[in-house]
Amino acid sequence: MEERARHHLRWPQSEQMERIKTEFETEYGLPNCCGAISATHIIMTLPAVESSDDWCDQERNYSMFLQVVVDHDMRFLDIVTGWPGSMTVSRLLKCSGFYKLCEGGRRLSGPPKTSPANGVEIREFIVGGSCYPLLPWLMIPYAGKGLSASMDAFNVKHFAAGSLATRALSRLKGVWRILNKVMWRPDKHKLPSIILVCCLLHNIIVDGRDEMHPNLLLSDHHDTGYREHNCQQMDSEGEAMRETLCRHLVWSMVEAE
Template sequence: MGPVRGNKKKRKVENKAEEKSLVSGSSEEGSVDWWDVLSRKITGDPSSSHGLEFKYTFKMSRKTFDYICSLVKDHMTAKTHFAFISGNPMSLHDQVALALRRLGSGNSLISIGDSFGTHHSTVSQVTWRFVEAIEEKGLHHLQWPSQQEMTKIKSEFENIRGLPNCCGAIDTTHITMLLTSSDQEADTWLDRKNNHSMILQAIVDPALRFRDIVAGWPGKMNDASVLQSSNVFKQCQKGEKLNRNKISETGIREYIVGDSGFPLLPWLVTPYQGKELSENKAELNERIIATHSVADKALKRLKEGWKMIKGDMWRPDKHKLPRFILVCCILHNIVIDMEDHVFEELPEHDPGYREEICECVDRAGLMLRDKLAMLFSGR
């Protein structure tokens, strides 16, 4: 039996180290103890033997979290060093956890600051530093597909409901805001549901990755207007995108699918309108709707995973908000790229907003849609 005095002395040293860790909210960078300590702090019970589950808290694995830390490390450690109210410095992991909690929970700056043991201004500054870092280092996770990637995407879309040469699905969602009457620009942001909102337009692949996004336009704009104001519209109209290959047997070119709120264009296929449709037109509509559902699901998953942009945001900086939205979309893609399991309980992403009907029809778009309908004639 070893000396009792020595054990007691060792135990005192361990207890002091643990107390110090609980005060600061962190321990060894990247260690298991780091999260054990911080999670108990967030729950408000540092003495508890059980903290929050990591994946439940951040909706990503520890592997993905560590990867994100590696992306932002240089940017987040190069400038001002942040600290807890206790005066203890925040580690890189503490800062990333703080920013992800802010973006993922949608809780207020004060609430998150209280749970982490820091001032709400620190929450704001750390989160913005994180946004800048992801913009700088993570943008390669949100890019238009290469030719090789597009070949795979087309095959995966065709596997959904048989649409050949389909390259993406496009949809929009509203990021709602709470603006005060003192805001001189408040009326600019009023949408058709009488909410203040900002629109996010996204083109999505079959794996629910965002391949192109547009954020920043007022919610009063309709889907067609947002599309026509975007770079992707200009590029597609010029043939710089969605013009690589035609199917030789049918002449069907590359295109994306949208709902009835979008215009029918040479590279954008929307459903036929009307109740009494021919069998092949009705069949094509079903296939378009089923294929387009990936965009709807991606936006649901985005808002469920990054709740800062799900609820009514209190007086956000409207110049910074598009950058927050972009970063949430990049993080959404990173989780997919890292092959993380994602929670499947997905509520509506735009509750209360009824589908719009766009009357804009391009002749070449009509011809493309009719060619697609003929493919399914008699099936």
């Protein structure tokens, strides 16, 4: 499976990415949005000789991280796994090849769109929770009290789009229950392959347009018991991009009326 189904997990080519961006804009009002990102812990029991703080996470479980980027169909576009659960989500992102590609201009670097609200360009981006840094290509929600109406509107749209990644991980763990229980002394070198194959199978189901039986889905969050820690990193270009999106959403709502 790992060798022969790899074509089910590839970053979209330009034509497919345009369809994804169109769906995100139509459904959530976010122009040039290419996906949503999230992460989950795969919990395991390690032999005493292998136990270490490197793998012991914030909830005192031994776990391995899985980071995913999904499209509008909750199809995995990119995954990163194999890293210890003791890391923060923001640190996991920065250690990933996905981050390096985005920072190097080799991913999320397609043509910008011009907002009719103010004529400012909107580059390609993805959405993520407050545990991620605010970057020019990664939009997180506004935090704090007393937010403006435009900020609230942005957060509503952002949450709806971002929940796709959360739901995809809940579906992954619900269908492939090996990822949702405590694995008994797994081979840490083989575990990333097991996770990858489950992600490939998830995409095969999406590609085949198969429906999930409701009883297979998790009834609660994919990372039950884990608290989300906010990341304080705010890139100035990311802040400007988020403000542009806010103004665009307000303009869109006025036009719709």
